[in-house]
Amino acid sequence: VGGGAAAGGGSSAFNLPTAGVSPQSAYVSNSSYSADHAAAGAVESAMNLLNRQIAACDFSGMKEHIFGAFLGASASLPGLPLTPSLSIPLQRSKGDTVLPLTPLKAEHLKEELKGAYRSFLMAQFAESKASFMSILASIPLVVPKSRQESDELSEMVDVCREYITGVRLKEAMDATDDVVRKTELAAYFTHCNLQPAHLLLALRQAMLMAFKKSHCYIAATSFAQRLLELPDISSERNASLRSTAMKILKKSNEVARNEAELNYDERNPFDIDCDNLVPLYRGVEVAICPYCKSKYAPDRVGKRCSTCGISKVGVKTVGLLRYVVMR
Structure with missing residues (x-):
């Protein structure tokens, strides 16, 4: 058979098909959401995106969510006996754009927010603060499904900032015996939203x-x-x-x-210095966290935000990526 093929001028060589693009590579190429990069296993790329978007410098609170994005982007399908399981990518593809499913959803964070409110109302301030911190660490890894959801996530960041600041004021009150300082901290607490x-x-x-x-x-x-x-x-x-x-x-x-x-x-409008927990009255220079928008005195520039624990204070950035219409 081989000789006949050669005599007829045909080729017996086998040409390998061109390799396609892996789903993980497509995720990184097709998206600027850190959640999609984390889902692809490109953790360094996801961290770099967050650093550019919100000056993220401490990812310890986000570690669980980053790994969750990776693990939640695929399913394992058992094979035949003595064969390995197949990894099946779970995708939210639209048209020719290949993107992964991401486990963190805005509706999940809304439920967690309700729980944080309940803890706050029951004076379980440590539990409440932990919940608000968890929400802040989750939001950068949520891919919004609409402009409205983008706005809701931004509002959620503001809510978490106000309540975390309030709990920190309460903790400072409990930590001091100075009655005047206690009164000041209680007064500042009433100006949290x-x-x-x-x-x-x-x-x-x-x-x-x-x-x-x-x-x-x-x-x-x-x-x-x-x-x-x-x-x-x-x-x-x-x-x-x-x-x-x-x-x-x-x-x-x-x-x-x-x-x-x-x-x-x-009578004099002020923001709360989230480092020293004192007023920053209108007209004074302030430094701002690029993620949660907490305010600080200028000497706090370049240091980690005390509220979110994620971003570097005073760095000007573009902010988190909002809703993008995929074609």
Whole structure:
């Protein structure tokens, strides 16, 4: 047979087909999402993307999620006896674009956020803080499915920042015996952007601290007024607190003095320095975390953010990649 083929001028050589592109290589080529690079096993590439996008410098909190993205991008199919299992890539391909499925979803983080809220409301602050930190470490590895979801993730970052700052203020209060400092920290806590039910608790704490402990009656007046303006204070379950706030307001207005000097001026807008936990009043220079947007004094530039624990403060970046329409 071979001789006949040669006599007829044909070729008996076998040409190997051209090798295709592996799914993992396609993931890296087709996407700028760090989650897709992590799913491809290109951990260094994923980390470089996050460094460029949000100046990420500490990936320890994201390690579990990075490995999860890789492990969740494929399934193992058992083969015949004595043969290895087959690794089947799980993909979310659109048209000719090959991309992996990613395990972290915005809806999962929303459920985790609800749990963090519950822990906060039950004064389980350590558990609450851990949940908010976990959410912050997860968001960079979520691929948004729509512009609305991109906006929701950005809002979630803001929520986590505010609550982590609030818990850190509470931890600082518990760590000091200085009544004036406790009052200041309680006052700053009331300026975190919390849900109304949580803000009510913060104002109650600050009001009682200023009135009973530091005898700062001007501050107590302010906290009582803000407390009485909250919608939730009119509910029946808060009747006792409403009565207490009205009594404190009346007494504080009669005294109208602070017995201690507080580093707190509610009339002058401020951000909280997330390093020293003091006010950064309007007009002063601040350094900002490129990921969670926490504010710091300029001497914090180049150091790791105390809130998210991920990014380097003061670095200007493009931010996380938002929703991209795949063709």
